Amino acid sequence: MPCILSIETSADACSISLWEDEWMVHREADEPRSHARMLAPMIDALLRDTGKALDGVCVDAGPGSYTGLRIGVSTAKGLAWSLDIPLYAVSSLGLVAAGAFEERLVTEGETVHVALGARGSELFVASYRVSNGYLNEEHAPRVCDSAIFLRDHAAGITVAGSEAVQHVLVETRDSIADSSSLDDHAPVAVVAPHSRYAPTLMRNPAATYRVEDVSSFEPRYMRAFEARNPAKSIFDRLPF
Numbered sequence: 176m177p178c179i180l181s182i183e184t185s186a187d188a189c190s191i192s193l194w195e196d197e198w199m200v201h202r203e204a205d206e207p208r209s210h211a212r213m214l215a216p217m218i219d220a221l222l223r224d225t226g227k228a229l230d231g232v233c234v235d236a237g238p239g240s241y242t243g244l245r246i247g248v249s250t251a252k253g254l255a256w257s258l259d260i261p262l263y264a265v266s267s268l269g270l271v272a273a274g275a276f277e278e279r280l281v282t283e284g285e286t287v288h289v290a291l292g293a294r295g296s297e298l299f300v301a302s303y304r305v306s307n308g309y310l311n312e313e314h315a316p317r318v319c320d321s322a323i324f325l326r327d328h329a330a331g332i333t334v335a336g337s338e339a340v341q342h343v344l345v346e347t348r349d350s351i352a353d354s355s356s357l358d359d360h361a362p363v364a365v366v367a368p369h370s371r372y373a374p375t376l377m378r379n380p381a382a383t384y385r386v387e388d389v390s391s392f393e394p395r396y397m398r399a400f401e402a403r404n405p406a407k408s409i410f411d412r413l414p415f
Contacts, residue, residue, distance in 0.1 A: 177230030181373035184247030185239025236264035244394035273375035274366035286331035
């Protein structure tokens with residue numbers, strides 16, 4: 176397999192991984208929401224330390240943080256354009272499913288239901304089934320209410336992309352009036368999207384990734400961006 180750099184910026188923390196065949200090295204930002212400041216220096220340091228030449232770049236296309244996705248995709252497109260290498264895109268939901276597969280939370284023949292935070296009680300969700308050692312998309316990514324998600328996916332393994340989403344799912348399950356129908360629902364595990372899980376998706380012949388057009392590719396937000404006014408103005412927050 177060629178040498179690929181994968182970039183993940185959909186969540187609070189960002190990560191990069193460099194991999195080739197069975198060899199891999201990855202790095203993460205220690206500071207949450209520091210993508211703009213830390214992503215490019217991390218990539219530069221990783222390439223200098225390894226001395227590797229890139230054959231392609233793979234980016235998490237979302238859904239997730241609007242700002243984080245813009246930073247990650249812009250960086251990936253810049254690398255692909257300047258180095259004249261292919262640009263690949265994978266889903267953040269797919270990365271969580273791949274993480275669940277690598278962590279052995281889901282095995283052959285089982286289905287994993289993945290949830291990431293959208294807004295309030297709404298979630299970005301998708302389902303993947305393990306077949307012949309590969310992850311196959313069973314239900315395409317969509318926006319779904321947490322209660323509907325739990326009721327519609329009582330069978331299978333549920334994995335949250337963060338502890339916050341895990342908390343929402345557990346609270347929702349406990350508050351559902353007919354929660355007895357969910358008694359057999361497996362506990363909600365947590366697997367955050369990470370760049371190191373990208374090879375699992377890109378080695379999958381049934382994966383949805385493809386070579387993207389660098390000039391036209393955009394993140395897959397799945398929701399319109401909403402600008403919000405701060406609760407207090409900067410003047411109200413002054414200590415005097």
